[in-house]
Structure formats: C-alpha cells, structure tokens
Amino acid sequence: MRNSNRFEARQVALFKARRWRLLSALLLCVCALSATARADDVTLDVAYDTLPVSLDIHEQLTVGVLRLAHLAFDPLVRWDRHLGLEPRLATSWERLNDTTLRLHLRRGVHFHSGNPFSARDVAWTVARLKRSPDFKAIFAPIVDVTVVDDATVDLHTHSPFPLLLNLATYIFPMDSRFYSGERAATTADGQSQDKAAIVKGGDTFASRHMSGTGPFEVTRFQPGARIELTRFPGYWDHASPGNVEHLSEVAIGESATRVAALLAGDVDFIAPVPATALSRLEHAPGIDLITMPGIRITLLQLNQRRVPAFRDRRVRLAMNYAVDQRAIAKHLLEGFVTPAAQMSPEGYAGHDDQLTPRYDLAKARRLMREAGYPDGFEVTLMAPNNRYVNDAQTAQVALAVAAMLAKIHIRVDFKTLPKNQYWTEYDRRAADIMMMGWYSDTGDSANFFEYLTFCSDSRSGTGQYNASEYCNPELDSLVALANSETDMRRRTSMLRQAEAMVYADAPFIPLYWQNLAWAASDRVAIEPVLNVMNMPYLGDVVVTPRATETHSR
C-alpha cells in the first residue's frame, strides 16, 4: 500500500507542469491499476509491541520468536482455542511405553528451499534445540530421538514424562540440509562457521536465512523493526482457509501509537491492546476487539520467613477471605482480568471449577481473632507499577488490596516500583508481601507449583519464585508424582488435588488471570486464529480484500 502511494507521488511530480485534467486522468489510471493489482493480492499489516531481532527461531525464547515460527515454520502439534492439541506436521502419536512417544509425520511436505521434509529433520531440530541456551532447559527431559523411517520418529525420555506432547508444540522442524554445512567466511575474522551455529545476538547463517515448511516465506527482514512475508506457494495445508498473500509486521513499541495506527487504518491488526484503549476500541466503528481469559496468574506472596504471623494458616486464610477478587475485577480492571482463586486457568489439567473466590469479611475477622491478632499487625507490600506500559494497573490493585486488608486491621505499607527496579527488589525478597505474575511455559499446571510453591532449592532451581517461602513436602511429592504419571486422567486428578491443597493452605492470595486483548479491522476474521498462548495463527486468517477503499482515496 505504501509503495503504491509513493508511486503516485512520483507521477504527480513528473506531470506537475502539465494540465490539471491530464493529471487527474492519470491519477485515476494509477488508482485503477493498483486496485486491480490488489484484488488478487490480499495484504495484511500487523503491528506488535516487539518483533524478533533474529531469524533464528532457536536463538531466543520469546513470544515474538514463537509467533514468527508459526508463520515460517510449522510445529509438530499446536494448541487450539480450547487448549487442546491439534496435529500439524505430526499427524498422530502413540505412547509405546512410559518413556517413549511415537510420532507419525505428515508426508509430502516440502521446505521453502524445496527439500522434502522427513523424520531426520525432526531429529536434527531436537538436537539443535538441546544446544540452544534458551530452549535446552525445556528440552532436558528428552534424552534421545530415533528415526524409525522417513515418516516416523520416537522421542525418548529418561524417566516417565507426561508432557512430551506439550513439548512438541515447541518443535518447529527446520530444514536440516539447508542449515547444514560450513558457511563461507564472511565475517571480519575470516573464520568459516557451521551453518547450524546458535549465537545469541551474533551474526550466524540461521539469523539471516530461513527455510521452514510454514505458510509464509520471509522476503524482507529488519531486525526488531519490520518483517515482510509472502505466502509460500508450495504450502502443504490446502485445507487452511488462509488467504493472505503478503503479510507485513511492524514493531510499534508505544501502545497509544499502536492503537492510533489501527484506528487510522495504517495497520489491520494490533497486539497487545493497552487497557486504557479497551473501551475506545470497543466502540470504534470498523474495529473488532477480542478479549480472552488469559493464562497469566497474578498473586500476592506472603513471606513466612519475614513475618511470623504468616506461618499461621488462619492468618493466611483470613487474608484470603478479606480480599475480594471479584470487586477488583469488576471495579478496577473491568474486562481486563478474570478473578482467580487458584493458579491453573480454565482448560489446564489442574483447574478445578469448585475453587472460587471466597470473600467473607466476617469470617476473615473471626479467623484473625482466633489466631490471636484481633488488632492486626503491620506489613510491607511491593508491587511493580506499570505506569508506562499500562497493561494492568498493578499500583491501583496494590492500593485496593491494602484497603481490603485494612478492614481486618492489617496495616499495609505499600510501595510500587517500575518493573525493572521491581525484580531486583523481588529477588532480595525486600517486602513481606510481593506481587508476582506467572504463566506456565509448558502449558501445564505443574509448572506453577514447581516455581511458585515448591520448597526453595537453589541446587535444583525449584521454588525459584516462591517468595512465600512456603514449604510443604507433601504437596511437592504429589506434584512430582503427577509429573511422572503418563496416564492423563490420573495425572489430572492429582493436579486438582494439589490445587485444592494450596487453596486450603493459602500460602498466597491469588488475584486474577490477566485477559488477553487483540484488536483488528473488521475485514480481518481474526477471532478463529487467536488462542490464549497469544500466538495468532496468521497463516489461517481470512481477510476480505480492500477493494473499495482505493477509490475513496
């Protein structure tokens, strides 16, 4: 679109000296030409807050990189809208035993380079993932990959590991032939380099070249600023309704600017949508706003090491009864959060519908009396303040919680800090109550427990963000047991039991899951391709071509 405008401008400059009529006739011609060019050429302009700085999808583990991976590559399986798993390059799978998962791969798939896709590419990709600094921790459970035949591959784990399929959502098979071999010496030091090398922020072959099986090929790449993609003519998924031919993604860091770009029609789709723009976008004509209960839990951790009173379960329960999550969601963060009373969001194995917010002030006061604190006590609270980001107004939330706890005579001295300063304070456990936001990168409940409730152990890294300093070996062993249980039904009931134990023991105050929000022009049927993992599958998006718009310009 922008190119054609520039073209028109040049025409205008050339014919400036000529007569009016000739000029306007010519302009009309140009418009008509560009309109016909666009009719069979569906474009989609997207603005995100950030874009990847490298084309190597194993260099960094960020949402931005995974989004790009979904465009240029295909995962073995992917999450659908209801957090189920959908076959992609793996068509079916079976458990051979407790430690082996067999995947049957799609046949007749080709990479952008023309190389055919086979089981060897999967094995090669997993081996590369295990070398990637960002991904190797996630892929530690996989000890071996064996190629059975061209279209069958076995994943082996050391001990029973139920989440292999969740891991498979991170496996985007790469073109092993394309990425193998020595790269000619281009760097200053004159050293040749392995094409498969992964260097963070470095100039590698993979950071500049790409060959995947995905719906789009990258045609232009400005690290961190702009990515232009064109649909891959040999894409295997003929069932995909997606009709976008040219996809262009730009990074607009300033959220107000991002919203303005959508409202002005410069881009067709934006993410994330800032909270302050929600009501405005909801009422904007021609704009669709889509929100979804997210998977990121925000909670307040009650540090038992700093505050002796928090070691009393009745005090922790009283605080849970005093905080009204529904009121916070309704009055402070309307439409932007879903009130929570447990860590696992809906759709996760551990989620239990019975565990609901339990606001009851009378009960809270009674529990405080029983615990021997009728006059309460004083505590400190710290929370990040996202004034500039404005995703959720955590400072207001902290103030509301302080007011709610004041009603059971707990006097909260609270401070809010900018995010980057907050995390150093968090690591020092600088306040009695710390605000924490967490989402499970495995898409599984156990991850919440491992990081937020497990007894802190610096050697194994468990309980790394357990600022409650809560330690319940019984809970830990239950979750550990679930982690080696490959029977999904039994595993689910174990995780639910674990959530119920935490609910009863109240080591923290769960507040809400942050909703996700996207906004798009109404000519983009965006809703069917969105999911709570925040990775829009733009390969499948259907866009109504911009046909009439050119005439109005």
Added chain:
Amino acid sequence: MNSLASKASSGPLTNTLRRLAQRRRLWLCLGLFVFLAGAALLAPWLAPNDPYDLSLVELRDSLRPPGWLAGSLPGHPLGTDIQGRDLLSLMLYGARVSLAIGFGAVLLQLLLGVTLGLLAGYRGGRLDALLMRWADVQLAFSTLMMAIVIGAVVKAAFGGAFYGHYGIWLLILIIGVSEWPLYARTVRASVMAEKRKDYIEAARVLGFSAPRIVLRHLLPNTLPALLVISGAQIGQAIMAEAALSFLGLGLPETQPSLGSLIKSGFDYLQSGAWWITLLPGAYLVLTVLAVNLLGDAWREHLDPYRAPIALSSRGG
C-alpha cells in the same frame, strides 16, 4: 459647601480607604486564596472522611458521580475515585500537600537564591562568574527536566522506598533546587545596581562589616522584587509538583496531591468518570490563579508609578 465637603473627604484616612476599595481585585484574590487554602488547611475538620485511612475505603463504591448526578451516593458530595475514596476529602487533603510543596519549595528557592545571589552580587569576581555560569547551565535545562533528573538521582541513591516515605520533602527539595537561579539572578542584579550607590559607599567607609552591609542595606532593597517573583513562583511550584505527579514521579497513591489525583483520573476520563480529573483540576487552577493574581496585585500595590490616588491628588 459641596466643594468643601469633597475637599474634607480627601483626608488621609478616607484616602487609604478609597485606595483599598479600588483594590477590589486584590481583595477578591485574597478572599479566593484564603478560602481555598483555608479549606485545605482545615481538611481534617472539613473533609467528610479521612482518605488516608484505608479501612474506610469501599471498592464497591468506586467511580460514583458527584451528588447532583444520577447514581451518586449520599456522603460523597463530589463523588468517588476509582478506589471508592471520597473525592472531596481527597481534594482537600491533596490541596494541603500541593500547597505545602508550593510554599516549601519557594522558601527553599528563596533561601538558596537569595544567599547565592547576594554572595555573587556583592563579592563579584570569580565567585560571581562560577555561580552565574552554574545558574546559566541550570537555566539551560527546563525546570521539569532538572526536577526529573534530581528525582531520578535521589531515587537511585536512596531507593524507591525512601522516596515514598519522604515524598513531600523530596519534592520540595527537587523543585526548590531546580528553580533557585531565578532568585539568584534577580538578587544579584539589584545588588550590583545598589552597591555602587553612595549610601553603600558611606556604609563601607564607616567600616561596617560585609555581612552587615549585605543584610541590613542591600537585602531590604531587593525585597520588593522578591515578593513579586514569589507570587508567580508559588503557582509555578504547585504546577511543577502537579506535573511531576502527573508523570508518575510524585507522591505515592496513598497520599495523593492534586497533581496525582488528576493523573489517576486521567485513565478513566474516556470511560466517563470526568470528575476525578476535572474537579481537582479546577481546584488546582483556581489556587494557582489566586496566587498569581495576588502576586500581580501586590506588584501594582508596591509600584509607585501605578498608585492612581496618590498621583491624582497632584493633578495635571
């Protein structure tokens, strides 16, 4: 008879009275200022409730409109903010904070500016050059930017927690330090002009010490100018505090000033809750206006060339 009576009425007492009556603007501004500042000072007795007592806050009452609109709650004549706190109470307490910062910062500016200005003007030479170049450098930056830099340095040095505790004092310090050159310049200029005059020479010849000359002879002559600047500067300081709070560099949410109240309401302006921003905004504007006009009226009052009664008696 008639002409005699009118002659009699232009005695000194009536003259003063008439003069004061003609200063209606001065009185009006003074009245407005006394009203607004008085309400702020008496906040603990006037406010419907104590906004700093969090146990009185009901989140369920949040975003209620002022009393004359539908959906309002009794006991909240100006409505509530996003947390359900009473807006009138917040405004009165907030104005207290704003005024304390305004006056405090100007006092500090006066102290710094007058001391350094007297020193520079009287001593001259190298000290003068040094101080004035320093002032030049500071004046080259905008006040707000200076304040942000000083605030960031203080925050980095002592941590955010410290900043939260001593917010008011720090804001006074920040705004005070960032605006002193204005006073220093003015004082220096009048000292330079005065010190060549005969009476200073005479004082020097009589052997008076330098501090005595500076404090007893030079300082009083700079006072009228200082008073005039101060009127504008108090308003300026209140606005600077509001701007800093608006940028999120001001006081914590639990003790909002007028500026941070305006800021906190800004996010809800588009969803229809205009009162959180506009009412404290109006209070702020009126206060600053009153202070500014007061300074202005005072300047006219002190200006010998613009004293109409005194001049008219001499006629053409």
